Amino acid sequence: MDFYDVIRTRRSIRSYRSDPISEEVLNRVMDAARIAPSGSNRQPWKFIIVKDESLRQRLASICGGQNFIAEPPVAVVACGYDIHRNRGGYMGEMSILVDVSIAFTHLIQAARAEGLGTCWIGAFDNNQVKELLNIPENFYVVAVTPLGYPREEKFREPGERKNLEEIVSTDKF
Amino acid sequence: MDFYDVIRTRRSIRSYRSDPISEEVLNRVMDAARIAPSGSNRQPWKFIIVKDESLRQRLASICGGQNFIAEPPVAVVACGYDIHRNRGGYMGEMSILVDVSIAFTHLIQAARAEGLGTCWIGAFDNNQVKELLNIPENFYVVAVTPLGYPREEKFREPGERKNLEEIVSTDKF
Numbered sequence: 001m002d003f004y005d006v007i008r009t010r011r012s013i014r015s016y017r018s019d020p021i022s023e024e025v026l027n028r029v030m031d032a033a034r035i036a037p038s039g040s041n042r043q044p045w046k047f048i049i050v051k052d053e054s055l056r057q058r059l060a061s062i063c064g065g066q067n068f069i070a071e072p073p074v075a076v077v078a079c080g081y082d083i084h085r086n087r088g089g090y091m092g093e094m095s096i097l098v099d100v101s102i103a104f105t106h107l108i109q110a111a112r113a114e115g116l117g118t119c120w121i122g123a124f125d126n127n128q129v130k131e132l133l134n135i136p137e138n139f140y141v142v143a144v145t146p147l148g149y150p151r152e153e154k155f156r157e158p159g160e161r162k163n164l165e166e167i168v169s170t171d172k173f
Numbered sequence: 174m175d176f177y178d179v180i181r182t183r184r185s186i187r188s189y190r191s192d193p194i195s196e197e198v199l200n201r202v203m204d205a206a207r208i209a210p211s212g213s214n215r216q217p218w219k220f221i222i223v224k225d226e227s228l229r230q231r232l233a234s235i236c237g238g239q240n241f242i243a244e245p246p247v248a249v250v251a252c253g254y255d256i257h258r259n260r261g262g263y264m265g266e267m268s269i270l271v272d273v274s275i276a277f278t279h280l281i282q283a284a285r286a287e288g289l290g291t292c293w294i295g296a297f298d299n300n301q302v303k304e305l306l307n308i309p310e311n312f313y314v315v316a317v318t319p320l321g322y323p324r325e326e327k328f329r330e331p332g333e334r335k336n337l338e339e340i341v342s343t344d345k346f
Contacts, residue, residue, distance in 0.1 A: 003179045003286045007205055007279055030341050032180055034334055037281075039295050041332045045340060052344045095295060098315070101274035106180055108210075113176045122212050122268060135346045142271070159214045161207055167218060168203050171225045173307045 001113040010109065011158065013117030015151040016072035025114050026074070029147070032110030033078075036103035044096050045103050048133050050075040058132055063124045063144055072117075072148020077129060078104045079139040100142040108145065117150035174286040183282065184331065186290030188324040189245035198287050199247070202320070205283030206251075209276035217269050218276050221306050223248040231305055236297045236317055245290075245321020250302060251277045252312040273315040281318065290323035 026049070033047060050056050051074055059077070060069035069075055080096035104120070111118045121144040129141045199222070206220060223229050224247055232250070233242035242248055253269035277293070284291045294317040302314045 001176050003174050003176045003282060004201075004205070006176045007208060007282075010210070012210065027337070028177075030337055032177070034337055034340060035180060035331065037183070037185065037293060037332075039293075041334075043335050043340070046346065047341050048346060049341060049343045055344055097270045098274045098295065101271045102278050105275050105278040109176060109180075120210060120212075122271065133344075133346050139346075158208065159210075161214075162216050164200070164203055164207055167207060167216070168220050168222060170222045171228055171306075173219065173221060173309065173312075 006109050006112050008158075009155070010112040011117070011156055012119040013146075013150045014066075014068045014119055016068060016117060016146060016148040017151050018071065018073060019149045020073050021116065021148065025116070026147075029107055029110045029114060029116065033103040033107040036099075036106045038099035038102065039095055042099065044080045045100050046079050046081065046139065047103075047107075048077040048079070048135075050077060050133070055132065059129070059144065062128045062132065063121050066121065068119070069121065069144070069146045072146050074147040076107065076145050076147055077133060077135075077141060078107075078143045079130075079135055079141045081136075081139045096140060097142060104143045104145075111145075111147060115149065116147055118145040118147055120145055179282050179285050181331075182328070183285040184290070184329050185292040186319075186323045187239075187241045187292055189241060189290060189319060189321040190324050191244065191246060192322045193246050194289065194321065198289070199320075202280055202283045202287060202289065206276040206280040209272075209279045211272035211275065212268055215272065217253045218273050219252050219254065219312065220276075220280075221250040221252070221308075223250060223306070228305065232302070232317065235301045235305065236294050239294065241292070242294065242317070242319045245319050247320040249280065249318050249320055250306060250308075250314060251280075251316045252303075252308055252314045254309075254312045269313060270315060277316045277318075284318075284320060288322065289320055291318040291320055293318055
């Protein structure tokens with residue numbers, strides 16, 4: 001799919017079919033995250049593909065009871081690590097948020113290119129997700145998404161965006 | 174350009190020609206950032222297109238003296254705001270890092286689709302960049318990139334990445 005079509009037609013999907021995702025498709029989506037750039041090419045990320053139904057139900061519960069998270073056959077949890085070993089730079093220990101966000105953006109976009117739906121979830125208790133999936137102490141959970149085929153076929157209008165004039169300036173703020 | 178081609182052929186470019194960028198192309202690149210998703214569709218971002226040569230030189234100096242930043246005719250500075258007004262959620266005041274990173278990823282990719290080079294810079298002193306460009310107190314500078322046509326025509330091999338097996342697991346970490 002054309003790049004601009006991917007970013008123009010991606011939507012947050014909150015209703016899914018239970019149809020399985022082939023390993024081939026799932027691998028292409030994960031590989032898009034894998035090849036993402038990161039600061040100093042550290043790749044400080046790990047992705048957990050949650051297929052077990054009971055785990056997906058508990059994950060949805062931790063994510064504020066957004067039950068659609070457990071509808072499709074897969075959820076993906078992205079976390080980052082090594083937050084104290086980076087070399088300084090601009091945002092100190094928070095640079096993993098940037099790195100993992102880049103990779104997760106790749107994943108979300110690749111899913112769209114494959115006809116799959118996602119919904120970037122940021123509202124969860126970090127420690128509860130870590131406990132559920134045996135994520136080590138030095139990791140930080142950055143994002144969660146359901147991954148599956150959207151129930152609705154029809155194209156929804158995108159959420160409203162600010163105009164370019166509101167968000168872009170030249171030379172000075 | 175096909176989505177997968179964009180992410181597979183994007184490179185960090187550290188040598189640029191001084192050729193101008195048409196307003197049409199620049200607008201498409203900025204529009205890719207504009208339509209990016211963000212938590213609760215807040216769009217907590219602002220992008221400064223730095224064209225003035227003296228400002229670009231000083232920006233390069235602030236970014237650790239990476240002089241290639243000032244080679245092409247444009248640099249883009251991305252910042253985010255409202256860090257204290259978000260509704261809670263997972264990473265509290267740092268959620269703007271995630272939002273701005275998503276939009277900046279769109280920008281980097283759109284540049285690639287347009288044949289432009291970029292290099293995501295994260296090493297700079299936030300306050301110095303804010304002072305240079307009159308960025309208000311409540312904004313946080315997240316990323317900087319030069320934007321222009323790469324000097325080298327030939328395709329460089331990508332940086333080495335971990336294997337999928339190293340970064341993906343199923344159901345548990």
